[in-house]
Structure formats: C-alpha cells, structure tokens
Amino acid sequence: MIIDVHSHVKNDHEITVSLRKARRHGIILCINVLNAFDNYPPTLPTPEFISACNDLTFNVASGNTDCVIPMWYLNPYHPQEMQAELLRRVKAWDGHQGVKLWTGIKANDPRTDGILRLCAEHKLPVLQHTYMAVTGNMPGETNPFDMRETGLRHPDVPFFFGHSGSDMEYGAKAAQGVPNLFMDIGGGDATNGYTETLVEHAGAGRVVYGSDLNAPRSFMSQLAKVYGAAISDEEKDLILWRNAYGIFSRQNVAWSQFDRHREGAAD
Amino acid sequence: MIDANAYIGEWPFRRLNHAAPDALLRKMDALDIEKTVVSRLENVFYKDMMVGNRELHRIVQAHPDRLVPAYTINSAMPCWEQDLKRCLDEYGMRNLRIHPNYHQFTLLEPHTTRVMDASLEAYAQYHLLTRNALALLERAQADDLVVLLTLALEDSRWHHWHVKVPPVTTTDAVEGICTFPDVRFLVCTGRYAHITDIWRRAYKTDNLYFDVSRVQGPVDDIEQLCAQVGADHLLFGTNCPIFYPESAKLSIEHAEISDREKELMLSTNAQRLFAL
Known part of the structure; x- marks a missing residue:
C-alpha cells in the first residue's frame, strides 16, 4: 500500500487517468481540487470558489471511496467563512479526511x-504548501521558517510540510525539533539525495510520500525519490504509507474500504 | 537499456550519489542500464573544458563497453576551436555537449527577429556570444556530431544565492535547431511543456530528439508525449547524478504505451542516434 498525501485533479481527464493509475499501483490518493474550473486558481479564491472546488473533491471522494481521501481546500484569507466551510465538510464526511490550505496568506498568519484549532479538534492533518525560491517567493507563500513557526504554535496539528520547503536543505533544517511537521516529498524534480537529506535531519518517521500529482507532477517521478533513495526498506515503508497511515488513524475511522490497497498493489 | 543523458563528477553545491565512475556503474548494473552517454559534470563550471574532457576520456577508455562520451565545448572561451580539434582528433569525439546558459552563449542568430516579452528580457544577458555559438554548431554539422543541448541541470529556483542561472529558453533552442536542420539535436532536461513547445515550433524536424529525464508530470506525461511527438523522438535519459535515475526509468516502464514504444525510448532510438 502507498498513501499519497498530496495530489490534485481539476478536470475529467485528470480524474479518470489519476484514479486508474492509482488503483493499478495500489495508491490511496489524498485528493484536493485547487480549481474546479480547469485552470490555474486565482490568487485569492473567494469562499464561493473554494466551496465549488470542495464540491468536486467531495464528488470524486464519494464516488471512489476505495482509493480517495478528501483534503478540504481552505483559503485562510477568509477566516470566518473558511471555518464554517470546514465544519460543513467535516460534518458531511464520515471517512478519513484532511485539509489543504491555500497560499493566500502565510501559514503563520494569525x-x-x-x-x-478546528483541525486539532477534529484530528485533521493539514497539507501546507511551502517554498523557498532563490528567485523569490510569491506573496503570501509560506517558507520553511514560517512553517516551523506554525508547527511550534499548533503542536496538536499534524502538518504535511508541502514540498518539504522545495529546497530540501531549508526544509529539513526547519523541521528539526518540531515533531508535528511531516516532510512531504512531493513536487519538484526527482533530485538525487532529496529523501536522504530529509531522513537524515528529520528521521524516516517524519517523511511522507506525496506526488503533487497533476500540479504538474506524476506518480513515478516522485516515487523515484523513495525507490531510488539510499535508505532501508523499513524507512521506505514508513515514507510510502506507515507514517500517513498513523496520522489518519488518529481519526478512529475504519480503513476497511481501502482493503484492496492494504493487501498490495496489482503490479 | 541505454541512458542518453548523464554525467560523471561532482557538483559544487551538495554531495551527489553516484558521482564517481564506479558508483555510476554500480547504479547502471542495478537498473539494468547497459550503456550510458556521459559528460563531465565539472565542465558546467570549469573554464578550461579540456580538464574535464581529458578526465572523461580517461574514464571512458577504462569502460568502453559501458560509457559513451559526450565532450563539452564552451564556444564563449578563446580558442575553443582548439579544444574541439583535440576532442575530435585525439578522443574520436562523436557527441558534443553544450550548456548555453551556464556558458553564456546563445543559439540565436544576431539578425533573428524575436518578441522580447517580459519573460525573455530576463535572459537577455546570455545573448552575447552569438557568432561563436553559430560557429560551434557549424562545426558540429561539418563533423556530423550529435549535439546534446542541455536546457538546465536543476530547478533554477533552488540555485545557490550567488549562482542563479536561468534555463535555456525554448525560443533559443528552437532557433538553434531550425538554423541547423541537418544537425542531430538531443534536447536534454526539457519538461513536458518545453518538449511540446519546441517540437511544435521546430517544424517537427526528423533530426530532433528529446530525453525524458525531466519529464515528471502530469500524470500521463509519457503517454501524451508519445501521442504528440512520437516515441521515435524520445529517449530514456536520467540526468544522473543530479536526478534519481529511477525517475525516468519508472516513468517509461509504467507508462500506458506499447512495448514497442518502450523499446524505442529505452534503447532503439539511442542505438540509432549514437550509432551504438
């Protein structure tokens, strides 16, 4: 079994191909729709836009309960509306679930x-995009320093540290001593040494597989970061599924719908 | 299986797995890669290309059945013609590696009309040594060399603070390719969007090939490229040791394409292009 904590879809073609390949490879997809209207999302999506995206996430998840975990999309630029949106989604979904925060504002913004706090109450892991671009970050984009501050401020929230900061050396260092930060390997080129660096600094128990599927990555380029890494098979298992499984298991929801994946992939 | 795009050597900014010849050969064995086309990675930064080329020649001489050299020439340096002559005469050079961005030359002809939009202006600093770049490609044509045109080594957003090197633009690549339609170009490290863009704008020349080392999405990237470009113009390349070589290998092996298309990409195209 593999759990992909970071995947996106935005149109029928991506949904069809992604789910077919996920089933073929025994991958449970934590899916988030960033734009239900099939193009790049706006800088500051409105509550209505967010809700439309979550409707599509809900439809994809409810129609594919054997391989999809929904990650509800929230833009914290609208804090009150987003809390209401989250409560509505959590109430309507009885399986494993999580949250994806949009980059409208930094994660450490009050x-x-x-x-x-709602995520902590409902034991929801939070996927937070992070980046550290030498060419300059986008406005509101969370960098590894911001992520570290956020993790320390909310110790009861498990965070998927999106892209591990992109520049893995920044991400790995920023996560040191913050046990609720889980390094997401998804996104970015399959840079040799990426996973070894994260394991060295954070430990394999705090690294998770994510693909950043369709934004614009593929399964295999990101799985190569695990299969190609000079780490033990036990460490690879932790990254591919055990760590994410442990995080979602805190929600006390049965895993039975994913039994096919738990028994192993078709190939 | 033949890896059409890899390097041997160190990188200034971090330790690399499989940087040394023995480590690369072990990795090739583990992944069932029979032969690899290699350049000296240090030549991205060295000013004297012959230091790296000489080392590369020594290494491939020890493993002629496994390693195929692609020697690097920087036509922005004085007397680059002498470097090329030595590689041709003494090393039997058949493959030329160029790094137009790191080596600060462009493939553009001086009189070429182009649209200077905001994104391109940032690269204007590289449009300095056009004449020498053209002269190098003319030599490549005369000597029937395969040109490995490397667009980038890694994501420029992760570069060192003081060494920010934008990738070669697809416009530069297209105009270089179109200026020399008889030269066999292997465009290395293009992303999915780069490859489809170059292919569309380069008049679908028969002499144009792409490695897939940096084709890392979307979910059906290889399938889409086979449909748009054709498997006969796509080659398995890893960009090792910068990238995990498993990325390209797994991407092709698990693509939903025919066995024939996989065979073309994994070996047949490289055998033909490099006359192996």
Whole structure:
C-alpha cells in the first residue's frame, strides 16, 4: 500500500487517468481540487470558489471511496467563512479526511489560527504548501521558517510540510525539533539525495510520500525519490504509507474500504 | 537499456550519489542500464573544458563497453576551436555537449527577429556570444556530431544565492535547431511543456530528439508525449547524478504505451542516434 498525501485533479481527464493509475499501483490518493474550473486558481479564491472546488473533491471522494481521501481546500484569507466551510465538510464526511490550505496568506498568519484549532479538534492533518525560491517567493507563500513557526504554535496539528520547503536543505533544517511537521516529498524534480537529506535531519518517521500529482507532477517521478533513495526498506515503508497511515488513524475511522490497497498493489 | 543523458563528477553545491565512475556503474548494473552517454559534470563550471574532457576520456577508455562520451565545448572561451580539434582528433569525439546558459552563449542568430516579452528580457544577458555559438554548431554539422543541448541541470529556483542561472529558453533552442536542420539535436532536461513547445515550433524536424529525464508530470506525461511527438523522438535519459535515475526509468516502464514504444525510448532510438 502507498498513501499519497498530496495530489490534485481539476478536470475529467485528470480524474479518470489519476484514479486508474492509482488503483493499478495500489495508491490511496489524498485528493484536493485547487480549481474546479480547469485552470490555474486565482490568487485569492473567494469562499464561493473554494466551496465549488470542495464540491468536486467531495464528488470524486464519494464516488471512489476505495482509493480517495478528501483534503478540504481552505483559503485562510477568509477566516470566518473558511471555518464554517470546514465544519460543513467535516460534518458531511464520515471517512478519513484532511485539509489543504491555500497560499493566500502565510501559514503563520494569525488569521489561520481559528482554522488550525478546528483541525486539532477534529484530528485533521493539514497539507501546507511551502517554498523557498532563490528567485523569490510569491506573496503570501509560506517558507520553511514560517512553517516551523506554525508547527511550534499548533503542536496538536499534524502538518504535511508541502514540498518539504522545495529546497530540501531549508526544509529539513526547519523541521528539526518540531515533531508535528511531516516532510512531504512531493513536487519538484526527482533530485538525487532529496529523501536522504530529509531522513537524515528529520528521521524516516517524519517523511511522507506525496506526488503533487497533476500540479504538474506524476506518480513515478516522485516515487523515484523513495525507490531510488539510499535508505532501508523499513524507512521506505514508513515514507510510502506507515507514517500517513498513523496520522489518519488518529481519526478512529475504519480503513476497511481501502482493503484492496492494504493487501498490495496489482503490479 | 541505454541512458542518453548523464554525467560523471561532482557538483559544487551538495554531495551527489553516484558521482564517481564506479558508483555510476554500480547504479547502471542495478537498473539494468547497459550503456550510458556521459559528460563531465565539472565542465558546467570549469573554464578550461579540456580538464574535464581529458578526465572523461580517461574514464571512458577504462569502460568502453559501458560509457559513451559526450565532450563539452564552451564556444564563449578563446580558442575553443582548439579544444574541439583535440576532442575530435585525439578522443574520436562523436557527441558534443553544450550548456548555453551556464556558458553564456546563445543559439540565436544576431539578425533573428524575436518578441522580447517580459519573460525573455530576463535572459537577455546570455545573448552575447552569438557568432561563436553559430560557429560551434557549424562545426558540429561539418563533423556530423550529435549535439546534446542541455536546457538546465536543476530547478533554477533552488540555485545557490550567488549562482542563479536561468534555463535555456525554448525560443533559443528552437532557433538553434531550425538554423541547423541537418544537425542531430538531443534536447536534454526539457519538461513536458518545453518538449511540446519546441517540437511544435521546430517544424517537427526528423533530426530532433528529446530525453525524458525531466519529464515528471502530469500524470500521463509519457503517454501524451508519445501521442504528440512520437516515441521515435524520445529517449530514456536520467540526468544522473543530479536526478534519481529511477525517475525516468519508472516513468517509461509504467507508462500506458506499447512495448514497442518502450523499446524505442529505452534503447532503439539511442542505438540509432549514437550509432551504438
């Protein structure tokens, strides 16, 4: 079994191909729709836009309960509306679930605090995009320093540290001593040494497989970061599924719908 | 299986797995890669290309059945013609590696009309040594060399603070390719969007090939490229040791394409292009 904590779809073609390949490879997809209207999302999506995306996430998840975990999309720029949106989604979904925060504002902005307190209450892992671009980050884009501060401020929230900061050396260092930060390997080129660096600094128990599927990555380029890494098979198992399984298991929801994946992939 | 795009050597900014010849050969064995086309990675930064080329020649001489050299020439340096002559005469050079961005030359002809939009202006600093770049490609044509045109080594957003090197633009690549339609180009490290863009704008020349080392999405990337470009113009390449070589290998092996298309990409195209 593999759990992909970071995947996206935005149109029928991506949904069809992604689910077919996920089933073929025994991958449970934590899916988030960033744009239900099939193009790049706006800088500051409105609550209505967010809700439309979550409707599509809900439809994909409810129609594919054997391989999809929904990650509800929230733009913390609208804190009150997003808390209401989250409560509505959590109430309507009885399986494993999580949250994906949009990059409208930084994760350590106080406006995210109310949302993150709800996540702690409902034991929801939070996927937070992070980046450290030498060419300059986008406005509101969370960097590894911001992520570290957020993790320390909300110790009861398990965070998927999106892209591990992109520059893995920044991400790995920023996560040191913050046990609720789980390094997501998804996104970015399959850079040799990426996973070994994360394991060395954070430990294999705090690294998780994510693909950043369709944004614009593929399964195999990101799985190569695990299969190609000079780490033990036990460490690879932790990254591919055991760590994410442990995080979602805190929600006390049965895993039975994923039994096919738990028994192993078709190939 | 033949890896059409890899390197041997160190990188200034971090330790690399499989940087040394023995480590690369062990990795090739583990992945069932029979032969690899290699350049000296240090030549990305060295000013004297012959230091790296000489080392590369020594290494491939020890493993002629496994390693195929692609020697690097920087036509922005004085007397680069002498470097090329030595590689041709003494090393039997058949494959030329160029790094137009790191080596600060462009493939563009001086008189070429182009649209200078905001994104391109950032690269204007590289449009300095056009004449020498053209002269190098003319030599490549005269000597029937395969040109490995490397667009980038890694994501420029992760570069060192003081060494920010933008990738070669697809416009530069297209105009170089179109100026020399008789030269066999292997465009290395293009992303999915780069490859489809170059292919569309380069008049679908028969002499144009792409390695898939940096084709890492979307979910059906290889399938889409086979449909748009054709498997006969796509080659398995790893960009090792910068990238995990498993990325390209797994991407092709698990693609939903025919066995024939996989065979073309994994070996047949490289055998033909490099006359192996």
